[in-house]
Amino acid sequence: MSNKVIYAIYNDDDVLMNAVKKTRAAHHHIEEVFTPFPVHGLDKAMGLAPSRLAICAFLYGCVGISFATFMMSYIMIHDWPQDIGGKPSFSYIQNMPSFVPIMFEMTVFFAAHLMVITFYMRSKLWPFKEAENPDVRTTDDHFLMEVAVNNNEEELVSFFQNTGAVEVKVIEKN
Numbered sequence: 001m002s003n004k005v006i007y008a009i010y011n012d013d014d015v016l017m018n019a020v021k022k023t024r025a026a027h028h029h030i031e032e033v034f035t036p037f038p039v040h041g042l043d044k045a046m047g048l049a050p051s052r053l054a055i056c057a058f059l060y061g062c063v064g065i066s067f068a069t070f071m072m073s074y075i076m077i078h079d080w081p082q083d084i085g086g087k088p089s090f091s092y093i094q095n096m097p098s099f100v101p102i103m104f105e106m107t108v109f110f111a112a113h114l115m116v117i118t119f120y121m122r123s124k125l126w127p128f129k130e131a132e133n134p135d136v137r138t139t140d141d142h143f144l145m146e147v148a149v150n151n152n153e154e155e156l157v158s159f160f161q162n163t164g165a166v167e168v169k170v171i172e173k174n
Contacts (some may be wrong), residue, residue: 003172003174004148004149004171004172005146005147005148005170005171005173006146006147006149006156006160006171007134007135007144007145007146007167007168007169007171008144008147008163008165008167008168009135009137009142009143009165009166009168010142010143010144010145010165010166011142012143012164013035013039013143015164016033016039016042016143016145017039017041017042017045019160019164020033020046020145021045022159022163023147023159023163024045024046026159028147028148028159029147029148030046030145030146030147031146031147031148032145032146033046033143033144033145033146034134034135034138034143034144034146035143036138036139036140036142036143039143053115053118053119053122056114056115057111057115060110060111060114060115060118061107061108061111063110063114064106064107064109064110064111065106065107067110068099068102068105068106069092069099069103071106072092072099072102072103076095077090077091077092134146134171142166145160147160149170153170157170
């Protein structure tokens with residue numbers, strides 16, 4: 001089986017968006033699109049599913065608020081109750097208004113830090129990972145669309161030249 005892909009390089013984001021829409025309409029599989037900056041609507045044009053990172057953030061926030069509640073209940077009520085301002089700490093409910101800022105901060109802390117870890121694990125961005133950028137121009141001013149070739153190389157090359165690509169390359173991918 002051939003591991004060939006086509007790199008179609010564009011120099012305008014609007015031309016790239018039109019090319020992505022035409023490519024999807026022609027039922028060609030887009031492997032990846034490399035851009036120097038975020039292009040609004042590109043994910044929907046490529047047909048990517050929405051991110052589930054928000055669900056993870058909610059769950060991580062629930063873990064954070066649960067941890068904060070347990071921590072404050074144990075430390076301030078059971079382990080080391082303190083008489084603050086003449087008000088003894090006999091129950092968690094009596095003291096809960098003073099614990100709200102801590103619960104909020106721990107919710108945000110857990111959600112933010114665990115979301116970053118989840119994002120790095122999901123996108124496989126490990127420390128010291130080498131870049132997988134196929135063309136250095138995509139970090140400056142060009143846009144690259146990578147499309148799989150399935151025994152239709154000549155057809156795809158002419159197709160992408162007609163979509164406004166400034167350069168079309170066929171690459172053997174490892």
